[in-house]
Amino acid sequence: MTERLYYTDSYLREFAARVVDVADQGRRVYLDRTAFYPTSGGQPHDIGFIGDVPVIDVADEGARIAHCVAAPVAPGEAACRIDWPRRFDHMQQHSGQHLLSAVWIERFGIETVSFHLGGEVATIDLDAAALANADIREVERRANEAVCENRPVTISFEECQAVQDLRRASEREGELRVVRIAGLDAIACGGTHVRATGEIGPILLRRREKVRNTMRLEFLCGSRAVRRARRDFEALSQIADSLSASLDGAPELIAAQMEAARAAEKLQRKLEADLAGYRGRDLYDRAEPDAHGRRRIMYRVPSAKPEDLRNLAQSVTARPGAIFVAAARASASVLLAVSPDLNVDAAKALRSALEHVGGRGGGTARIAQGSVPNPDLLETALETLQQLGAPPLSV
Numbered sequence: 001m002t003e004r005l006y007y008t009d010s011y012l013r014e015f016a017a018r019v020v021d022v023a024d025q026g027r028r029v030y031l032d033r034t035a036f037y038p039t040s041g042g043q044p045h046d047i048g049f050i051g052d053v054p055v056i057d058v059a060d061e062g063a064r065i066a067h068c069v070a071a072p073v074a075p076g077e078a079a080c081r082i083d084w085p086r087r088f089d090h091m092q093q094h095s096g097q098h099l100l101s102a103v104w105i106e107r108f109g110i111e112t113v114s115f116h117l118g119g120e121v122a123t124i125d126l127d128a129a130a131l132a133n134a135d136i137r138e139v140e141r142r143a144n145e146a147v148c149e150n151r152p153v154t155i156s157f158e159e160c161q162a163v164q165d166l167r168r169a170s171e172r173e174g175e176l177r178v179v180r181i182a183g184l185d186a187i188a189c190g191g192t193h194v195r196a197t198g199e200i201g202p203i204l205l206r207r208r209e210k211v212r213n214t215m216r217l218e219f220l221c222g223s224r225a226v227r228r229a230r231r232d233f234e235a236l237s238q239i240a241d242s243l244s245a246s247l248d249g250a251p252e253l254i255a256a257q258m259e260a261a262r263a264a265e266k267l268q269r270k271l272e273a274d275l276a277g278y279r280g281r282d283l284y285d286r287a288e289p290d291a292h293g294r295r296r297i298m299y300r301v302p303s304a305k306p307e308d309l310r311n312l313a314q315s316v317t318a319r320p321g322a323i324f325v326a327a328a329r330a331s332a333s334v335l336l337a338v339s340p341d342l343n344v345d346a347a348k349a350l351r352s353a354l355e356h357v358g359g360r361g362g363g364t365a366r367i368a369q370g371s372v373p374n375p376d377l378l379e380t381a382l383e384t385l386q387q388l389g390a391p392p393l394s395v
Contacts, residue, residue: 002065003033007177008155010091010192014081019050019073021064026072034058034065035082042115043094043191048082087192089223093122095153095181095193096143096200096221100124102167102185103142108135111168113214121206121224125214136217140205150198151182163188204228273311280315284322294321294342298382303330306369313337313367327382332375334359334382337367353384 005012012035021030029050038060039045045058050073057068094117101112104126113125156178163176163186170176170188179189181197194200201222208217220228233247240250243257287295297316299309309326316324317339326335336350347368350361354370357377361370372381 001063002031004065005033005035006037006192007190009035010087010194012082013084013087014079016077017050017080018077019075022073022075023066024068026074027069029067029069029073030064031067031078031080034067035080036065036067037087037090037192038065041189041191042097043090043117044119046082046087046090048080050080051078090117091192091194092200092222093117093220093224094191095197096203096219097122097124098153098179098185098187098189098193099143099146099181099197099200100139100203100205100219101187102181103139103146105167106184107139107142121218121220123216123218125211125216127213128215129213130210131208131215131217136205136208140203143203146181146184147197147200147203150196151184152196153193154180154182155193156180201225202229272308276308276311277315280312280318283312283324284316284319287322289321292321294323295319297322297324299324299326301326301328304328306333306335309335310367310369317366325382327378329375329378331371332359332373332378333369333371334361334378335367335369336363338365340366353381356384357381 005015015033015035017031017033019029020032022028023030031050036046036048036055036058037043038058040060046055047058048055050067050069053073054070055067056070059066059068094115097112097115097117101115101124104110104112111127113127115125116123157175158178160170160173160176163170163178165186166178167185167187172188176188177190178186179191179193180186199222202225204220204225206218206220206228208215210216236247236250239254240247243250243253245253283297283299284295287297289295299312304326309328313324313326313335314337316322317337320339320341322337322339323342323344324335324337327333334350334354336346338344338346345365347361347363347365350363350368350370354361354372357372357380359370359372359377359381361368363369372378
């Protein structure tokens with residue numbers, strides 16, 4: 001059985017231990033005592049060194065803790081040390097999670113379902129269908145207030161039957177390791193924690209998203225929050241500078257510019273549709289009708305946006321007796337459109353023509369689009385269209 005030193009002292013950075021067993025050719029090491037925290041309860045494992053050999057993973061195997069190392073370690077006495085910056089960062093985030101979970105209950109009666117501590121951000125999943133912006137701001141304010149109060153964070157070992165004030169009942173039996181934030185929270189937990197809430201540092205609540213029946217909330221504590229706030233400030237400053245605006249005025253200016261851009265885009269779409277209408281009418285009028293009154297129009301262009309071709313095709317075939325074929329060489333694409341009074345299924349005709357040259361297409365009986373593997377096959381596809389029953393194309 002491995003003695004877990006981190007249970008009683010999260011601040012222990014260096015310790016002496018004895019290698020009592022190894023596996024995987026010396027790369028899986030078991031110590032008689034360890035301060036290395038194994039991945040558990042949403043908190044990642046510690047890293048560090050056993051002697052001069054890096055510890056790259058730590059796993060909880062029940063009675064024993066396994067230390068996965070970068071090179072074989074021989075049995076015997078070993079000096080061990082924890083990667084302290086990583087450990088303290090985890091302590092800040094995990095203690096911050098306890099504080100946030102307590103405040104969500106205190107303010108809004110919302111329980112925490114789960115916790116995950118990632119390399120960049122941490123998250124809690126809350127038992128709620130939605131989270132209002134105002135509620136998030138209030139929890140962030142109250143949590144940071146509790147940080148400034150520097151409430152003691154204590155560890156105790158208590159029999160499960162005797163503990164009455166836990167935020168969430170524990171499923172474990174026997175002795176529990178209870179982490180308390182004075183006057184605010186108590187929870188059974190095996191993780192590493194700071195001594196007082198002041199060491200958590202600033203708490204920053206960020207993105208939220210719906211995950212199944214819960215709301216996932218992203219948060220950062222301590223140095224993580226400061227680094228993120230600095231990056232946010234620098235990014236917003238660059239945006240504001242590019243707009244020649246103040247930092248506070250940038251969002252309003254961006255919103256105004258986006259609204260102007262949307263209005264310009266809407267106007268552009270209208271003008272493009274109007275232009276397509278004029279061009280379609282011109283193409284239709286210039287096409288000589290055959291003996292059956294049908295007008296056959298071929299439209300070749302080097303390149304074109306699909307929506308532009310569709311607008312033009314719909315303008316042409318809005319009039320009776322029109323068969324419109326467009327070919328864009330750059331994209332090796334073909335469009336076929338027919339007037340509703342003609343007994344021609346555009347999707348069926350185009351699909352059959354393109355299949356002959358390895359292309360694909362689809363659409364409706366009125367209008368269909370597709371493509372061929374390369375531009376050199378376009379003419380073959382157009383010839384196939386004629387052979388499959390599309391009338392000759394004369395314009």
